[in-house]
Amino acid sequence: MPKLSMRGIVKRFGGVVALDGVDFDVRPGEVMALVGDNGAGKSTLIKTLAGAHMPDEGVIEIDGAPVRFTSPQDAWTRGVATIFQELALAGKMTIADNIFLGREITRRIAGVEFLDRRAMRDRAHALLNELDVVVPDIHTWVEHLSGGQRQGVAIARALNIDAEVIIMDEPTAALAVAEVRKVLNFVRTLREQGKSVILISHNVGDVLEVSDRITVLRRGRRTGLLETARTTPEEVVAHITGAVVSEERVEPAPSP
Numbered sequence: 001m002p003k004l005s006m007r008g009i010v011k012r013f014g015g016v017v018a019l020d021g022v023d024f025d026v027r028p029g030e031v032m033a034l035v036g037d038n039g040a041g042k043s044t045l046i047k048t049l050a051g052a053h054m055p056d057e058g059v060i061e062i063d064g065a066p067v068r069f070t071s072p073q074d075a076w077t078r079g080v081a082t083i084f085q086e087l088a089l090a091g092k093m094t095i096a097d098n099i100f101l102g103r104e105i106t107r108r109i110a111g112v113e114f115l116d117r118r119a120m121r122d123r124a125h126a127l128l129n130e131l132d133v134v135v136p137d138i139h140t141w142v143e144h145l146s147g148g149q150r151q152g153v154a155i156a157r158a159l160n161i162d163a164e165v166i167i168m169d170e171p172t173a174a175l176a177v178a179e180v181r182k183v184l185n186f187v188r189t190l191r192e193q194g195k196s197v198i199l200i201s202h203n204v205g206d207v208l209e210v211s212d213r214i215t216v217l218r219r220g221r222r223t224g225l226l227e228t229a230r231t232t233p234e235e236v237v238a239h240i241t242g243a244v245v246s247e248e249r250v251e252p253a254p255s256p
């Protein structure tokens, strides 16, 4: 059974049909890549999944049960963590504070609740170690970190709440080569832990390297669902550009 599935998702913005009946799923311990040209609907699909947009039509299921998230926070607390294209970390807060934002560890002394800074520091170290993220100091402000380190902190934050589905929108865009390697390794680590990862990327090489399957969107429709081990860069690009059409319903339905 898929960990998560979306069926017949329609999302309109005024006259624009951003998603036109999209089916999408991801299994446990799988990396599902989501690719497509600019404006294909990738971010809209994951925003719909993450509770940032309400779909106009369609169903979303987790472990076979229908869900309806009312906000990214709602999705987050129910195990679907999204790291948006515009990374949602607080620059003027420390690494540790970002990881525990809204989830602080506390302890009681004589009935009074205190933040347990030592516990949070230890847990932050453990989470970053798991991901092999090297940071100068856990109390460094996030705005002083590199793009790859920031991705690491964002993922550590998702791991801290035991998210089972982790969605990353263009995590490697604008990163230097060495940092891209790091982020791809984060993705592999998450898969090894049995998480479901949804990875949006424009880089076909990265996608072929880390994904298990690839969903291709084009103009709001799914035009391809490929097994990574059995495809080629040329085939992926052909689906993205519309040179190959493998799925039914790719022709516009005649208007009534």
Ligand SMILES: Nc1ncnc2c1ncn2[C@@H]1O[C@H](COP(=O)(O)OP(=O)(O)OP(=O)(O)O)[C@@H](O)[C@H]1O
Binding pocket: 013, 016, 017, 018, 036, 037, 038, 039, 040, 041, 042, 043, 044, 045
């Ligand atoms: N909030 C919005 N209001 C109106 N139109 C929107 C909104 N968000 C997205 N769209 C439109 O929906 C379509 C899909 O956009 P989306 O951002 O999902 O594309 P994308 O595949 O993520 O592209 P990119 O690769 O450039 O990030 C586009 O035509 C876009 O202009």
Ligand SMILES: [Mg+2]
Binding pocket: 042, 043, 044, 085
């Ligand atoms: Mg986008």
